[in-house]
Amino acid sequence: MDDNSLELFFILLSGIFLMFLMSVFIVAIVIIHRQRQVKNRHRVELMKADYEKTILNVEKEIREETLLYVSQELHDNIGQMLSLTKLVLNNPEPTSVQEGKKLINQIIKEVRSLSRSINKDYLKELRFDTFLKEELDKIERSGFCRTKFTHATAVVEISDENKKLILIRVVQECLNNAIKHASPTCITINLACSATELELDIADDGVGFDPSQESTGLGLRNLQSRMEAIDGHIRFLSKPQEGTLVSIRLPI
Amino acid sequence: MVGRSVLRIAVSLESKPMSLSLYLVSIFLGLAGGSYYALTKFKNGQQSGIQLLLLGIIGFVACFELYAIYLYKQGKHNVLVYNICFFYIETFLLLAYLYGINVSKKTRQFIVYFCCTYLAWGIINTVFIQDIQLAAHSYSFLIASLGIVSFCLLFIFQIAKNNEFLDKPLWSIPHFWNTSILLIFYSSAFLYFISLNVLVELDLALVKVLGSFNRFVAGTMYIVLGFSFFAPMFQPTNHG
Numbered sequence: 478m479d480d481n482s483l484e485l486f487f488i489l490l491s492g493i494f495l496m497f498l499m500s501v502f503i504v505a506i507v508i509i510h511r512q513r514q515v516k517n518r519h520r521v522e523l524m525k526a527d528y529e530k531t532i533l534n535v536e537k538e539i540r541e542e543t544l545l546y547v548s549q550e551l552h553d554n555i556g557q558m559l560s561l562t563k564l565v566l567n568n569p570e571p572t573s574v575q576e577g578k579k580l581i582n583q584i585i586k587e588v589r590s591l592s593r594s595i596n597k598d599y600l601k602e603l604r605f606d607t608f609l610k611e612e613l614d615k616i617e618r619s620g621f622c623r624t625k626f627t628h629a630t631a632v633v634e635i636s637d638e639n640k641k642l643i644l645i646r647v648v649q650e651c652l653n654n655a656i657k658h659a660s661p662t663c664i665t666i667n668l669a670c671s672a673t674e675l676e677l678d679i680a681d682d683g684v685g686f687d688p689s690q691e692s693t694g695l696g697l698r699n700l701q702s703r704m705e706a707i708d709g710h711i712r713f714l715s716k717p718q719e720g721t722l723v724s725i726r727l728p729i
Numbered sequence: 730m731v732g733r734s735v736l737r738i739a740v741s742l743e744s745k746p747m748s749l750s751l752y753l754v755s756i757f758l759g760l761a762g763g764s765y766y767a768l769t770k771f772k773n774g775q776q777s778g779i780q781l782l783l784l785g786i787i788g789f790v791a792c793f794e795l796y797a798i799y800l801y802k803q804g805k806h807n808v809l810v811y812n813i814c815f816f817y818i819e820t821f822l823l824l825a826y827l828y829g830i831n832v833s834k835k836t837r838q839f840i841v842y843f844c845c846t847y848l849a850w851g852i853i854n855t856v857f858i859q860d861i862q863l864a865a866h867s868y869s870f871l872i873a874s875l876g877i878v879s880f881c882l883l884f885i886f887q888i889a890k891n892n893e894f895l896d897k898p899l900w901s902i903p904h905f906w907n908t909s910i911l912l913i914f915y916s917s918a919f920l921y922f923i924s925l926n927v928l929v930e931l932d933l934a935l936v937k938v939l940g941s942f943n944r945f946v947a948g949t950m951y952i953v954l955g956f957s958f959f960a961p962m963f964q965p966t967n968h969g
Contacts, residue, residue: 492917
């Protein structure tokens, strides 16, 4: 009987020990999972804050870019046209009044167009392909270089406004880089859009650069981090004296 | 050996009446909980195959336990019922459940291989080692326990390894509850069934204690399996 009790004790003890062991394993997994949840929540909050910061920066930069464009337009375009109108109207010939009226009408058009671009919601309401066309028109009008815009699909719609703003800023930055550093004779933008992805290629035939060089890395990394913030990808393909191709892919 | 086994299964059943009703209540409670959940979800068309499988397992257990008790009360041996229904069919059903909840292709493959091996072992055990009509297939149960425990451990381990369900607490996931309770039951239950055949000198009173302990854990398991799908209802809602 004593032996039996010992056997029973051993079986019960083994059973309880095994159950205890499994319970410890389960509790350990719950604790590890909980810790990872806390870490993950913290990481998500950081990512959110980072994204909001990116949006704020982008909005600020777009505002600055717009103001710079407006000031340039006021000085170089509208200012010049007003001076010309003044000269024309000072002319005592009867035809000069008609000429002056024409010029004033043109100035009114330009001012309307400018006021539209200052509007806070203008970019949000603007279609992305229209924006690209306008940006290239600006370059073309400035006489800096030729431009070419091709797009396969009729309408390109980016429903997420924040995504659109960041993408617009990235495009502006790429065009600015081409103007400032590449000295191109032609800038080409190619836009294509599938059901799930937007494909945008910005190419120039300028001096090009070595993407692996440290000095060029910071600006490009900034563009890369902005594209990553909206789950997009950006690639730079360039060689010295062989132009540059910026390839952007964005899930929509 | 065979003679002793017959005696021991009979003894284990004889020891039942004391906590048998509680054990049966546990099974029917689990069945009622699972059925209520399935019916409410059926109305909304949201019930899944896995939920129905679990409900089927509990229903199957309720049926064969009642049939085994009926046979016992008629003075007949019920070893065959336990061998076929508990040691084999329930094991295969639980493995099917584990197959369903595991997303890893490799794990699923292992489960299929294990099922084939287990079936082959069952045939060998029946033909050469333990008579299916007279002796509890404890060696088979040892293998089944090892398999179920391993796959449950793997499932729970993979939750931590792959950072799954990071958006909700683990206690709100039914499969976590189910695998945990299967792990706890099968890691200890095999000792009881092994002891039925292996430990020669146990007397009736001692087997009764072991049987009660085993039934207590099994009853808890069926309640948890039945009610586990209510777990997501207690998930904290995010008001942020």
